[in-house]
Amino acid sequence: MSFAQVYGAATLGINGALVTVEVDIANGLPGLDIVGLPDAAVKESKERVRAAIKNAGFEFPVRRVTVNLAPADMRKDGSGLDLPIALGVLAASGQVGPAACGRGVFVGELSLEGRLRGIAGILPMAMDIAARDMEAVFVAPDNAQEALAAGRLTVYAPATLAATVAHLRGEAPLAPAVRGPLPTPPVAADDDMAEVQGQVVAKRALEIAAAGGHNVLMVGPPGTGKTMLARRLPSILPPLTDAEGLEVTRIYSIAGLLRAGSGLVTARPFRNPHHTVSDAGMVGGGRVPRPGEATLSHHGVLFLDELPEFPRQVLEVLRQPMEDGAVTISRVNASLSYPAKFMLVAAMNPCPCGYWGDASRQCGCSPGDIRRYLKKISGPLLDRIDICIAVPRLEYKEIAGEAAAEPSAAIRARVTAARAEQQKRLGRYGLGANAQMGHHHVKATCPLTDEARDLLQQAFQRLNLSARGYDRVLKVARTIADLAGEESIGAQAVAEAIHLRNSVKESMF
DSSP: OOEEEEEEEEEETTEEEEEEEEEEEESSSOEEEEESSBOHHHHTHHHHHHHHHHHTTOOOOSSEEEEEEESTTSOBOSSTTHHHHHHHHHHHTTSSOHHHHTTSEEOOEEOTTSBEEOOSOHHHHHHHHHHTTOSEEEOOGGGHHHHHTTOSSEEEOOSBHHHHHHHHHTSSOOOOOOOOOOOOOOOOTTOSGGGOOSOHHHHHHHHHHHHHTOOEEEEOOTTSSHHHHHHTGGGGSOOOOHHHHHHHHHHHHHHTOSOTTOOSOOSOOEEOOOTTOOHHHHHOBTTTTBOOHHHHTTTSEEEEESGGGSOHHHHHTTHHHHHHSEEEEEOSSOEEEEEOOOEEEEEEOSSSSSOTTOSSSOOOOOHHHHHHHHTTSOHHHHHTOSEEEEOOOOOHHHHHOOOOOOOHHHHHHHHHHHHHHHHHHHGGGTOOSGGGOOHHHHHHHOOBOHHHHHHHHHHHHHHTOOHHHHHHHHHHHHHHHHHHTOSSBOHHHHHHHHHHHHHHHHHHO
């Protein structure tokens, strides 16, 4: 037989895509041609496949070999098609039974000696394979636990091309891979809110933000603890649900950021890009589109330290994902959508020198310097930030005081309880936090007392709130009420939400 068909897989955005590898061997000048929109890594596989087949003890046909990757209109990238191409060549040349190759999907990179190496993106591929009711998937040992996380799929993890062929021939059947113990993520001992002295208002604001998934901006002089507070925010966030963990794991699998042998991601992401990041690095893109920092922060925290130092273009591209919870990247051959439901947590100084408004040190900036510095943050971006707080310099007694601060575990318990109430209330809409609500969700789930309604009306008129600002005040007030265990939103919750949103904005921007 001179023709064979083997199934492989590739990625498209954050999803997997089944690839049919067709191999034809014909008379003609010896050579291996790959067609079907392969990228550079796939084109280079011809040399890896040739060497792997020979070094594994098989014969590479001295004839004209043509490999077609279908569907031909989808660009294929990565090295995961090495294994199905090699098996297709062996099947077409009669060294493996073609019927045996048709009972599974094969994904893996080959070394020159024929060993299987792990690749990025196995989880979304395995999920797509499982959804198609395929029988089994063959992956490298490093990818076995990740593939098992997809469920409903028999996973084999041969170490070499020779072991794969021996299994398909029935000479040495492989045992299916089994789930192993998940590695425990390292936790820094000092990443606890108990380590932060003072800053009661900032801690309260971060608790509200964590409970509802709200965006936060912290403004204050250097050294007041803004970065320290932000880095401890993950310690009070609620645990990922199974569905959220699966989404985050798919993203990190595509990005190649999963540790070898790991299963589902269990900790919420915390991303802290440097201010030299490009707009493509922030929201994703490139010749072969890849997730950016916004998507890598999905269901977690995107922390931007020294916010005005980021290029304005980079900050502006965040406006759409902050509103929609997704990033859409359009290219000539495809339009891809990446999820980006993140909490934006930003920190900045009040002026270039950092001491404007500081009671202890005099600011050396001119009014024009301050104005230009603050104008780096656009009004539309500020309007999307729910909570804007001052983080002032601490007094000596606050720093040296012996009173123990509340630990993260106690705060996290309140946050988790509030988030559970939100999931019960918003689950029918497919939402998990108050910050994700749209206008119609706000109208349906945010009942106000008469006093709260009167207060909100006065604030709307006096503060010139936009329609977005009105909704965001209500979302924060809903979260405050959830933390207090209240069914309706009272005047106190509305007052605190208005103060958290506008007190610093009014005085600075």
